[in-house]
Amino acid sequence: MTTAGTGFKPRNPEFAAFLARYAAAQGYLAMLGVQFAGCAPGQAEYRLRYRPDLGQQNGFFHGGVVGGLAEAVMGAAAATLVAVGVNVVGAEYKVNFLAPAQGAVLIARGSVLKPGRTLIVCRADVFVADEKGEERLVSIAQGSMAPVGERG
């Protein structure tokens, strides 16, 4: 992904290291096989290779996987902008499916639109890529992430 930020200033200078830990600490993302593929202030990218157990009845990525990855990457984008010791949880999100998610790799890119104090509003675009890396947009999402509490 582009390393160009979106003009937001991170409050945690170690946000990239925090992001890598944040992704790794989520058992569900590890089980799916989600790879943390990069971040910038207000942006994050996740990637996930197809396996049959990520599919639905036609052999495409399941909608729950596509929507869940969109939600997760918005959380990650939000997490690039929070202060040290603050966690991020999802408050709400909305997903539209544009096309069947048929391909080798699912790529989700999240961006922060508004880093509010109680809600961080984000968008995500989800693509499938074939083995040559050619991408096709399959889903778009919009949602709010909530910065919470202090980490121990």
Added chain:
Amino acid sequence: MTTAGTGFKPRNPEFAAFLARYAAAQGYLAMLGVQFAGCAPGQAEYRLRYRPDLGQQNGFFHGGVVGGLAEAVMGAAAATLVAVGVNVVGAEYKVNFLAPAQGAVLIARGSVLKPGRTLIVCRADVFVADEKGEERLVSIAQGSMAPVGERG
């Protein structure tokens, strides 16, 4: 769940058998361990026991699991009303998280509000239950499922 219907008339007299196959054919739901827990015309229920690999960083069900189960059960509710040979795919959905999904079992109940020709509009409520079966509402969802094509 209650077996009382919502006043909708199924077009497929074998809708319950179709639903059981529909759920089983989705590799992603099988991997998660989702149990098909019953249906009625315009209604369906899924259940899922907690495992650490379904969790997020605090040990609760991951938002992607909660939202994905909500989407899946709306698809199942919609699938109770389609004609023989018609499949159901998600078009769009929206999820609000009300409380941390901390508990032994996740229970998602979907209902059809409007079985349209091109879109079947649904709602879902997602609960966590403790080992005694006491339920607490943790998420609500709303979305559109699309009946598609003819199965071979």
Added chain:
Amino acid sequence: MTTAGTGFKPRNPEFAAFLARYAAAQGYLAMLGVQFAGCAPGQAEYRLRYRPDLGQQNGFFHGGVVGGLAEAVMGAAAATLVAVGVNVVGAEYKVNFLAPAQGAVLIARGSVLKPGRTLIVCRADVFVADEKGEERLVSIAQGSMAPVGERG
């Protein structure tokens, strides 16, 4: 509407009087002709008679009116539960249209599902009624309202 509450306890004993003022203070609702039709703790109802200038190209209530009334009534339902001096603003909402909003009166009913500290999550159902008062569901909504600050 039923005056039975939803089990929520109002923090402002004068919530019904607050609600009437809250609705009247919104110039946009007054311009549309919205009538405040009742409330209970965690619930509110708005009504609006059809006029051609509330219509779209086919002479039905415009989607912007239907969706806006759904959002407004969720704000009103949330406002029944806030402390004295606290205001309510919309954070986000989602609307599905189920059928053309063709009828004499638009009726929106909002309910609180979760009265959180930073977000009050609500649902709304919007009906059209004919001159005999027969109702038909035309839209469903889900959204988050935010309690804000102290009134002067």
Added chain:
Amino acid sequence: MTTAGTGFKPRNPEFAAFLARYAAAQGYLAMLGVQFAGCAPGQAEYRLRYRPDLGQQNGFFHGGVVGGLAEAVMGAAAATLVAVGVNVVGAEYKVNFLAPAQGAVLIARGSVLKPGRTLIVCRADVFVADEKGEERLVSIAQGSMAPVGERG
């Protein structure tokens, strides 16, 4: 707005004239004072000057106006791509409010992401501009528009 399109090819060569009529035929948009401010294939822009009767309790544009304009401009963007004689109605939409809509003019820009046969999926950004034309993003939306029937 930029007249650069989004790569979509209009099926109606007279789409711009159709759009002007489409906007003018909606009584509700006329009552609000909405100005059709331009279009390109897959894109449209609406503008609306502030008046007190478009406000909420603090004197900002009401959420119902902001969300309704977002929905309307997504319908307009979708309408640039439909065949002659086809109408566009909203199926569903989702709005996040990012900041109070306080300003002289509300500007909504809609774009088509996916011009499907039964659903045209769109996004919208809503800005307020001050008297000098300086813009600030106040709301983002995402939704599906449905192409319907044949005009007489």
